[in-house]
Amino acid sequence: MTSTSQSVAVDRSMATLCLDQPVTAVPGISDNRARILGKLGIRTVRDLLTHFPRRYLDLSSVESISSASIGQQCTVAGTIYELTLKTPKPRLNLVEITLIDDTGTLIVTCFRQPWLMDKLSRGMYVAVSGEVQFNYGMKRMTNPFIEPVGEGGPRGKVVPIHGATEKLSAAAIRSLVQKALGLVRGVEDFLPLPLRQRYRLMSRGSALEAIHFPSSMAEQHEARRRLAYEEVLLLQLHLMRQRADELQGVSPVAHKVDGPALGSYYGALPFTLSDDQLQAVSELLNVMAEPSVASHMLLGDVGTGKTVVAGFGLCAAKDSGGQALMMAPTEVLARQYEAKLGPALDAAGVRCATLTGSTTAAERKEILEGLASGELDVVFGTHALLEPDVQVPRLTFVVIDEQQRFGVEQRRALAGKCPGADVLSMTATPIPRSLALTLFGQMTLSYISQRPLGTPPRKTVVCDRDQADVAYEGIRQALARGEQAYVVCPLVGLAQKDEGTQQKDQGATLVAGEHDEEHLEWGFVTIEDEGDFTGVSAKDAVSHGEFIAKVLPGAEVGVLHGKLSSEEKLSVMDRFRSGEIDVLVCTTVIEVGVDVPNATVMVVEDADRFGLSQLHQLRGRVGRGDKPGSVYLLSGTRVPVAIKRLHAMETCDDGFELSEFDLSCRHEGDILGNRQSGASTLKMVNVARDKALIEAAHKDAAAILAKDPSLQGEGNKPLGFELARVFGGKEKERGAS
Secondary structure (H helix, E strand, O other): OOHHHHHHHHHHHHHHHHOOOEHHHOOOOOHHHHHHHHOOOOOEHHHHHOOOOOEEEEOOOOEOOOOOOOOOEEEEEEEEEEEEEEEEEOOEEEEEEEEEEOOEEEEEEEEOOOOHHHHOOOOOEEEEEEEOEEEOOEEEEEOOEEEEOOOOOOOOOEEEEOOOEOOEOHHHHHHHHHHHHHHOOOOOOOOOHHHHHHOOOOOHHHHHHHHHOOOOHHHHHHHHHHHHHHHHHHHHHHHHHHHHHHOOOOOOOOOOOOOHHHHHHHHHOOOOOOHHHHHHHHHHHHHHHOOOOOEEEEEEOOOOOHHHHHHHHHHHHHHOOOEEEEEOOOHHHHHHHHHHHHHHHHHOOOOEEEEOOOOOHHHHHHHHHHHHHOOOOEEEEOHHHHOOOOOOOOEEEEEEEOHHHOOHHHHHHHHOOOOOOEEEEEEOOOOOHHHHHHHOOOOEEEEEOOOOOOOOOEEEEEEEHHHHHHHHHHHHHHHHOOOEEEEEOOEOOEOEOOOOOEOOOOOOOEOOOOOOOOOOOOOOOOOOOHHHHHOOOOOEHHHHHHHHHHHOOOOOEEEEOOOOOHHHHHHHHHHHHHOOOOEEEEOHHHOOOOOOOOEEEEEEOOHHHOOHHHHHHHHOOOOOOOOOEEEEEEEOOOOHHHHHHHHHHHHOOOHHHHHHHHHHHOOOOOOOOOOOOOHHHOOOOOOOOOHHHHHHHHHHHHHHHHHOOOOOOOOOHHHHHHHHHHHOHHHHHHHHO
């Protein structure tokens, strides 16, 4: 090696090592600034360089105010004519900016940003980027990105907008990023050269430069493509190696998939399986037959028959001389398994029982003895199955239904009762394949999207709160036909103030027990739009049940929520199932698995408070018999995006299509969150847009590990080092070895 090449190699190594230096290594970052950056999660040079711009002001493509299209994202440049600080409500301030150009006027409203009064001034020339709205006779933007650009505005320039804090502006962070880029110039590229060539990817250093300071949006796109690919590849490698570690020393079971129990079960089913169900059964049995530990996920839309598919796995365990456990998130659902699968399993000679928190001591003792002796083949249950005294000597198959409702440790604890057992995870949450591969890359996947043949139609209607009478007339008509209805509320009850008065403001909190079964996806309501000034409070099930009893005189009204004891929940559900209760006012505790064929109408109060997937799950509770279903979504929102999402429910009854739509409506970074191990490393990936990229990275990771599981081969060592830096823990131990 020549002295020049040695020098280049040293520089490259130094630049690479610099990535994991404290952020104070960047010129201009004092200890005080480091503390401020720490609040943004920035503690190292790597953190700063992966604090990617939230968006860009493309000043090469600036719209005039008159040409800016309503409902579209765009950048407008103009002069500040007026700047006003307003306080429309206590503890709520907003800055209203009147922006003008030669073609018209734009009103810009910025909530909770009073410092703009000091940063901006009348006569200043600025660019604003956001969605153009039209109300009160004017074009408007709410909380757009604002950038002073100088008189006339520099044309042909792309300005990155980084997430900032009150004490450190976007411009200041932009300057610090530029200095950090200088420290890592020439950084080593850990992606193997064949992959970079195959996909025509930028080098790592070039991508970091271009994502922060692109010369054009086309260059920014190429940088994002490179960085998104490396993020997914690293996560897939990490998940696959993590799975390999878990299976070290484990003795797998190759299940028998052509035995008598399977044949008898199939013959005893009182209906014909859909094509999707048959395909899912085939894929499940194929992975169970392999002499390796299966980790399979079955993703099925609401009402598509996932439970019946799981029954084939239970029978395969029986035919193979094994036992099985099937865990549900609620007692109602666990008991429903035995009711739905019991007759067919009985015909197959599969002996079953159900174990929950409300099982009596005597029944529990009998079930545990049956498991220990092998007399019982299958036990359905809730978290009670996780108890240490639940010992299953011949456990070969585990089913975890609605797996997203259990923590990682809970899922591991159940599977850990026999590390060699095959595991089937099921979910009715419609997750597109691209997202499923990203989060569960170490699993095999099956999908069911077809509803069973002969399923009655189901309509969904979005109603403004002023049209509530339309929804409740739908309930009256259903009751007149001898049918039943649900009314779903987002809250259990409103928290009490010290004097015993209920909170009636926007900050009403959920009254929930420590083991509450409801997993609401929203918390406090924040005021970020003028449409939120309606002052409407969210409905709660307890008080709304009293209201419904008055609105529907003569109807028997029941209330069901997660605060009730197990016995109370079962009692309410039994009364509803038997027809004793006409209208069930409830929370999302009925979201999963509740099956009452005579319930044909559902009204969802404050529907904008729920995610689309959750609304789709809820409406899956109606239209389950031979009668058509009707769902009314009541909402008082005036937020355009929320209204658009709700109306998608009217035109689409496919959970996976809705999921794709929901993903397309979200901002970058909102899609994955940090709940899944490693998901917080995905900052550039958009699963709605990057399907091909995710598929490619998944296949590439599997191919790399098939040839070089230790990542010590030619060209793969840098990948191993990068995994250790990004994920630490076991990956770091591997790197050290």
